[in-house]
Amino acid sequence: MVAVCCAMVCLTGCNEPSSYPNRPITLICPWGAGGGTDAVSRQIAAHLETELGVPVGVVNATGGKGVTGHNRGFRARPDGYTLTMATLELNMLHWNGLTDLTYHDCIPLMSVNEDYAAVFVHSDAPWETIADLEAAIRANPKTLTASGTASGGAWHLALAGWLISAGLNADDVVWVSSTGAAPSLKELMSGGVDLVCCSLPEAATQMKNGDVRALGVMSPQPVPGFEDVPTFVDAGYDWTLGGWRGLAVPRGTPADVVKTLTNALDRVTSGETTILVGASQVDGEVVRRRQTFPQFMEEQGYDNTRRGPEEFQRLLAERDEQLGALLTSDVMRSVNRDRFNAATFPNALLAAIGAVLVLLVVQRGLRRSGSASESPIENASLRRRSVSRKGVIACTLFVLAIAVYPLAAETVGFVILSAALLGLMLWSLGNRIPTCAAVTLVVVPIAYQFFAGVLRVPLPRGWWGW
Structure with a gap:
């Protein structure tokens, strides 16, 4: 069985032709x-x-x-x-x-x-032109909300640039961060935001259905296919961005x-x-x-x-x-400016994991210090309920494996890194080395063949194509 499994591991990296592309x-x-x-x-x-x-x-x-x-x-x-x-x-x-x-x-x-940026509003919005919108922003700054992409992204920059060119402040419209135009337009139609800045094609379906209206496009010339949408230049603004x-x-x-x-x-x-x-079908023919x-x-x-x-x-x-x-x-x-940067939440998660590990170690120490004054029966009960050193090590290795995989997978490769991490975690749980090796040699090749061979999911190949 072990010999067969080893052969499966080897074959995962040896069955590729040399021409590009082959996977x-x-x-x-x-x-x-x-x-x-x-x-x-x-x-x-x-x-x-x-x-x-x-x-x-x-x-x-x-x-x-x-x-x-x-x-x-x-x-x-x-x-x-x-x-x-x-x-x-x-x-x-x-x-x-x-x-x-x-x-x-x-x-x-x-x-x-x-594609050039355009400004969209709900079909029932009170503004008919981009000049109407400017007047509303000027009268009540920081009351309207807009979206279209992540904070500081291209469409955010386009809107902020127009505001500046119109003599307003870049933050006179509150930007709501999103992952793209599609979710932003959904928010606009549901009333979650007042404006959306994105390209005309991205909102073509909503415009056709009458859900949103385009007040203007930030292009120097009318956009083919959207000639009825006025340009910001025609409206008197010296601002274009695509x-x-x-x-x-x-x-x-x-x-x-x-x-x-x-x-x-x-x-x-x-x-x-x-x-x-x-x-x-046309005349019975497909x-x-x-x-x-x-x-x-x-x-x-x-x-x-x-x-x-x-x-x-x-x-x-x-x-x-x-x-x-x-x-x-x-x-x-x-x-x-952002309240949170890209590392805020990952760092918070790592801090929480670290705090849990520290608490487990402290709990074990307290259990030990209190066991001296307890009876043998109570000590046995405490030992069963306390966290073992092996458990702390296993938990730590599990967290490290999660952190190491995305950092090293592209370099080392899916098969080699997965086998190493799986074997290490099985060993940390108290399994014998032959058992860890046998399980690893069975599970990892099967997982690779299923994802890469059957589902055709691209997996990191690393040093030796594994």
């Missing part, structure tokens, strides 16, 4: 499901599956105002199996002091979309892999690939409808501007310089 690819989306970035990411993923011949799964890694997704994507193993749908926030996060991650930490492949979306991989990704992905994205964004989007990526973008009202690697790199550098000057200015300091 599932993960596409990291830094924003929530249902929003514009999510929609574009899933379309790109579907087309890449057709072009590359392997599954491409979208993972919504939200949180930290975009830090979580961008960091997860650009800190991943640089092997071409983790792509990131980067957004304008990449040019903002480090200026806000949220991370040291910049566009220098990635290799830009292609930008696929640029976001971008683009694919990138971690720095250090091999040149041949970058070339393969760039060529695939070029074919996808130019409309050379199609995917099945529906079927219908007619399948196929769609290109540009057709999807046009139908949904998304801008379809694409930029190759060099042009995308220049865009990143220009936006980084532009937004750096804006975000570090005195008038924008209020936008970047």
